[in-house]
Amino acid sequence: MKYLSTRNNNLKESFTNILFQGLSKDGGLYLPESWPLLDINTLRDKSYEEVALNIINPFVANEVSEEDLYEIIISTYKDFSHSKIAPLYKIDNNKYILELFYGPTFAFKDYAMQFLGNLFSHCMQKKTNQLTILGATSGDTGSAAINAFKGKKNINVFILHPHNKVSEVQRKQMTTNLDENIFNVAIEGNFDDCQRIVKELFLDKDIQGKTSLTAINSINWARLMAQIIYYFWAYLQIEDKEVSFIVPSGNFGNVFSAHAAQNMGLPIRKLHIATNENDSLNQIIKHGLMRLKEVKQTYSPSMDIQISSNFERQIFESFGHDSEKVNQIMREYSIKGEYEFDKSIISNLQSIYESTAVSNTNTIETISYYKKKYDYLSDPHTATGLSILKNVDPDHPYISLACAHPAKFNDAVEKATGSKSLTPKELENIFDKKEKMTILNNETEAVKSLILKNL
Ligand SMILES: *Cc1c(COP(=O)(O)O)cnc(C)c1O
Numbered sequence: 001m002k003y004l005s006t007r008n009n010n011l012k013e014s015f016t017n018i019l020f021q022g023l024s025k026d027g028g029l030y031l032p033e034s035w036p037l038l039d040i041n042t043l044r045d046k047s048y049e050e051v052a053l054n055i056i057n058p059f060v061a062n063e064v065s066e067e068d069l070y071e072i073i074i075s076t077y078k079d080f081s082h083s084k085i086a087p088l089y090k091i092d093n094n095k096y097i098l099e100l101f102y103g104p105t106f107a108f109k110d111y112a113m114q115f116l117g118n119l120f121s122h123c124m125q126k127k128t129n130q131l132t133i134l135g136a137t138s139g140d141t142g143s144a145a146i147n148a149f150k151g152k153k154n155i156n157v158f159i160l161h162p163h164n165k166v167s168e169v170q171r172k173q174m175t176t177n178l179d180e181n182i183f184n185v186a187i188e189g190n191f192d193d194c195q196r197i198v199k200e201l202f203l204d205k206d207i208q209g210k211t212s213l214t215a216i217n218s219i220n221w222a223r224l225m226a227q228i229i230y231y232f233w234a235y236l237q238i239e240d241k242e243v244s245f246i247v248p249s250g251n252f253g254n255v256f257s258a259h260a261a262q263n264m265g266l267p268i269r270k271l272h273i274a275t276n277e278n279d280s281l282n283q284i285i286k287h288g289l290m291r292l293k294e295v296k297q298t299y300s301p302s303m304d305i306q307i308s309s310n311f312e313r314q315i316f317e318s319f320g321h322d323s324e325k326v327n328q329i330m331r332e333y334s335i336k337g338e339y340e341f342d343k344s345i346i347s348n349l350q351s352i353y354e355s356t357a358v359s360n361t362n363t364i365e366t367i368s369y370y371k372k373k374y375d376y377l378s379d380p381h382t383a384t385g386l387s388i389l390k391n392v393d394p395d396h397p398y399i400s401l402a403c404a405h406p407a408k409f410n411d412a413v414e415k416a417t418g419s420k421s422l423t424p425k426e427l428e429n430i431f432d433k434k435e436k437m438t439i440l441n442n443e444t445e446a447v448k449s450l451i452l453k454n455l
Contacts (some may be wrong), residue, residue, distance in 0.1 A: 022215025218253025
């Protein structure tokens, strides 16, 4: 399997090469040159780990042996706190919730990040001896990455989060980690600013000459690859011809993994994107308009994103791997702040995706509705999806993703239901711990010098 870039379709990179990079040098994102097709019938009655092996093996074959890969997968999920790892909860007839918060930091990011941590350690032995991980987080990626990489030899981790714009639990999950290889940076800006700084540093020759910068955001293909697993897993737990998924979205990583599963043969009818009031993705799917907008703070901070990096992967696919065209679109978008897709592209997008923007009020009402009607407590990100699940076609199975544990977002939960969620012990413990972080101006140079000083 070789990998090309959304801005250079002639590239033929190996898996281990793209694993340890972030962006491609041309500024594009990596994608496999073709999609391996899986036969669903061979996956039935298999464990989560065995399904994972079947899905990931074709993407890494020849570079990680099947035995090593299986060992990595087994150790990745052994400490997840549910025997099914990603259990499917039937909440009503034809309505399901795929719960993805049984990893160490209680959000879906653990499912791919824990795998990445183990894969990095394995592949580093052969490849390189010192890594600098650089990532931006709207809240959950940061803690998942810190948990996956803390204390790892020869790996330094720099995580940028928007100052005062993540939940208290999210911040403490990151900053109470005092390991020497972990650096938390709070940026005086929003998530889009953090992500821009990360992208600029990946293209900075000076810093790249001094260290090997590695991405752990969903711009890293390996993250998306490991998220494909639970879409197959969810489908295998329902006996039906076709399913649809509802995916609370921000950076378009999770829902693009679902689309990758579809490309690999999973019978998906529709992928329904839920956004919060930051509705850029909704505008693109509904009207074909990609427009730069200000980020608002909502009850679902991990979705407070207006520039969804992974959408570039979808553009590349919709334009039939025409990387010239992607270059042109991204250039125009960055100069004018907007780009309008033509009708044929809009109908291509709408054949795959549907979308809804969910208001803050609706999010709170939905948490309250599910609590009263089903005694089911959801976090505000999950609730954006559940508000859509309420009104879908009752004759077709829908699976809505539960992206985080409600205790991570107790302010919203309390507002909706009058009381806080029960908090798992691991989260309660962080409240009295010491915090360590550096607050920096919204400037790439400031982050660059902090990294260089601490190499
Ligand atoms: C990251 C995250 C999202 C958004 O996922 P994307 O892959 O960025 O679209 C939604 N909800 C929660 C809880 C998250 O942590």
